[in-house]
Amino acid sequence: MQAENRIIDKSILGSDTVSFTVYCPVIAKKAKAGQFVVIRARNEGERIPLTIADRDPAKGIINITILKIGKTSRLLSSFEPGDIIPDIAGPLGKPSEIENFGTVVIIGGGVGIAPTLPIIKTMKEAGNYVISVIGARNCNGLIFKEAIKTHSDEFYTCTDDGSEGFKGFVSDFLIEYIKQHPDKKIDRVVAIGPVLMMKAVCDVTRPYGLKTIVSLNPIMVDGTGMCGSCRVEVGGKTMFGCVDGPEFDGHLVDFKLLSSRLDIYREEEKTAYNKYMENHKCKMSQ
Ligand code: FAD
Ligand code: FES
Numbered sequence: 001m002q003a004e005n006r007i008i009d010k011s012i013l014g015s016d017t018v019s020f021t022v023y024c025p026v027i028a029k030k031a032k033a034g035q036f037v038v039i040r041a042r043n044e045g046e047r048i049p050l051t052i053a054d055r056d057p058a059k060g061i062i063n064i065t066i067l068k069i070g071k072t073s074r075l076l077s078s079f080e081p082g083d084i085i086p087d088i089a090g091p092l093g094k095p096s097e098i099e100n101f102g103t104v105v106i107i108g109g110g111v112g113i114a115p116t117l118p119i120i121k122t123m124k125e126a127g128n129y130v131i132s133v134i135g136a137r138n139c140n141g142l143i144f145k146e147a148i149k150t151h152s153d154e155f156y157t158c159t160d161d162g163s164e165g166f167k168g169f170v171s172d173f174l175i176e177y178i179k180q181h182p183d184k185k186i187d188r189v190v191a192i193g194p195v196l197m198m199k200a201v202c203d204v205t206r207p208y209g210l211k212t213i214v215s216l217n218p219i220m221v222d223g224t225g226m227c228g229s230c231r232v233e234v235g236g237k238t239m240f241g242c243v244d245g246p247e248f249d250g251h252l253v254d255f256k257l258l259s260s261r262l263d264i265y266r267e268e269e270k271t272a273y274n275k276y277m278e279n280h281k282c283k284m285s286q
């Protein structure tokens, strides 16, 4: 009998990304594509949201993929198989809208590639023709390649440095793809990744009138609509990323406001990170 929240497996995906398989039977049973969990890596620690990148209800496991960016993601990434994550709440957020739209282009950038996998799988199961496009700075960042390819009708990779696939951003690839396939009717685009990437994709699709769904990543605390920290503006209305999203119509999102709100605690985050690294170094040298 496994203990809840125990890490079953850990994979290192390149230099700054790790993936955990975690035993969470209740979440695994209920989670749907597009949903996330809120995690605390220490009982007294801050809460951070992470997408449920995959799940297996029969085995009671979920997969989370973490980009080491600051203090908490770094601390969590240092966990090993057998360790127990103190606190995992979920599944949270609205599931992705899945139906047979026809042809869907699903785009993942950086660590945003991980959450595209369950959407790709379920879009395919729903009968869509799925075109998957993943992008990263270099070929080491192209995570979950084989799994995504398996569930896609067409599969493309892009790298900023040209080390694999198309050389350039996923948004540049999309422009080329649309121009080279004038007869292909695209019914929906889904883009998940850094804010700038999602905005760039929306700028490409807007003139073509291609409905584009983005998964927003505002700062979240409780993930249940109570604290208001995840406020985003969509179509001129204030929405809560955690309960009204995280997926929204990208053509209606105020990306400028989202970017500026993501920077609000930059100084505090830097201080916390430096302190963590300092302590960590001390422990290493003891
Ligand atoms: P910090 O140094 O504290 O922060 C670095 C930057 O991360 C900040 O400037 C801010 O932009 C952002 N951030 C900080 N705290 C939060 C917070 N509580 N909530 C949201 N953003 C924050 N990252 C992944 O690596 N994998 C995922 O699957 C993933 N899924 C996400 C799903 C959702 C719905 C959201 C909203 C975010 C997701 N993120 C994911 C982003 C992840 O939550 C942040 O990278 C993480 O909180 C950073 O914490 P930190 O302490 O390591 O970094
Ligand atoms: Fe608190 Fe959304 S995270 S209201």
Ligand code: MG
Pocket: 046, 070, 071, 072, 269
């Ligand atoms: Mg933090």
